[in-house]
Amino acid sequence: MHEVDMTRCLLLSLEEWKQEHHPHVPCVQVVHLQVGAFTCVEPAALVFTYGAAVQGSWLDGSELRIETVPLRARCVACGSDYSPEPALGYQSPCCHHPMEEILSGRELRIRSIDYTSPAVPADRASILSA
């Protein structure tokens, strides 16, 4: 199950993010991922392995939310965009051209992180905004 290795890569990236930006350990609520439909990732398996991997770590209690990005391609014969279907051999419905230019669906991206930081307490935030 390669989702275990993907989770390990994800945790390394989150660790880098923590060290780059946060002298105090941030409390992460949600990690938002974008996963393309044309990848080898099974979102449910990734959520499962993430939940197991973060137990007892600084990310314990955080949630992994995955947004699936649909596969879209552009027909290079006529320039129109389409959704490739495996049943149709991924070819364009307009010109029956093979899937050449992929517009979306290959994403494996950490989009954003929702967190609170002990460095920015709410009372200080309200002073700043006043």
Next chain:
Amino acid sequence: MHMPLEDTLGRNLLAANQHRADHNRAHFDAWNLLCLNVMSSPGAGKTSLLERTITALSPQLAMAVLEGDMTTQLDAERLAAVGVPVVPITTGRACHLDASMVSGGLTLLQQRLDPAALDLLWVENVGNLVCPAEFEVGEHLKVALLSVTEGDDKPLKYPVMFREADCVLITKIDLLPYVPVDVSRIEAHVRAVNPRAQVFRVSAGTGQGMGEWHRWLLTTVREHAASQPPALVNA
């Protein structure tokens, strides 16, 4: 109470593997060698292909193999028998090689020879049509094998692998008289998901079609070497 914050990252999920893969590739480029990542399902004929190809091309090219295998060193022993330096990488339960495993293999290889003396480094991945497609190891090109006995639907069932491949070898074509499969349909399905792939029909058993694949390899190795910056070539 803490103010909720949001950081927008846009970072690749596999960035950690990607960094190591880029690091491996920088080494390959400094040594001016071409690295090929060979992938397929188990039993499609990766090791048989390498045995035949390495035997045929060893008078012209200096080669070595990093051999990924889950539990045994059987494939590494077969390839060592054809006279090529082989470093086995036993992956344990992991169903693919990743960039750090290949980096470890390179360290072992360097203890045995100077990689700058090589023209071509083969990485034989673990037999699997799913995972290896997403984990770059620093290769310059991906080679995917599909044997005729696997059926013509596999490029559509495992499209990411065949989409990512730069070169697709349809193997075991000597078995075509015995299997109810249309080789032109296999090729059409490969081209449906990847119209730019180089496709060859070969049999490592009989040697059929191997000449064309070997000519392509020789040309690719030479063009790659010529495309490297002179400073690196002389380094």
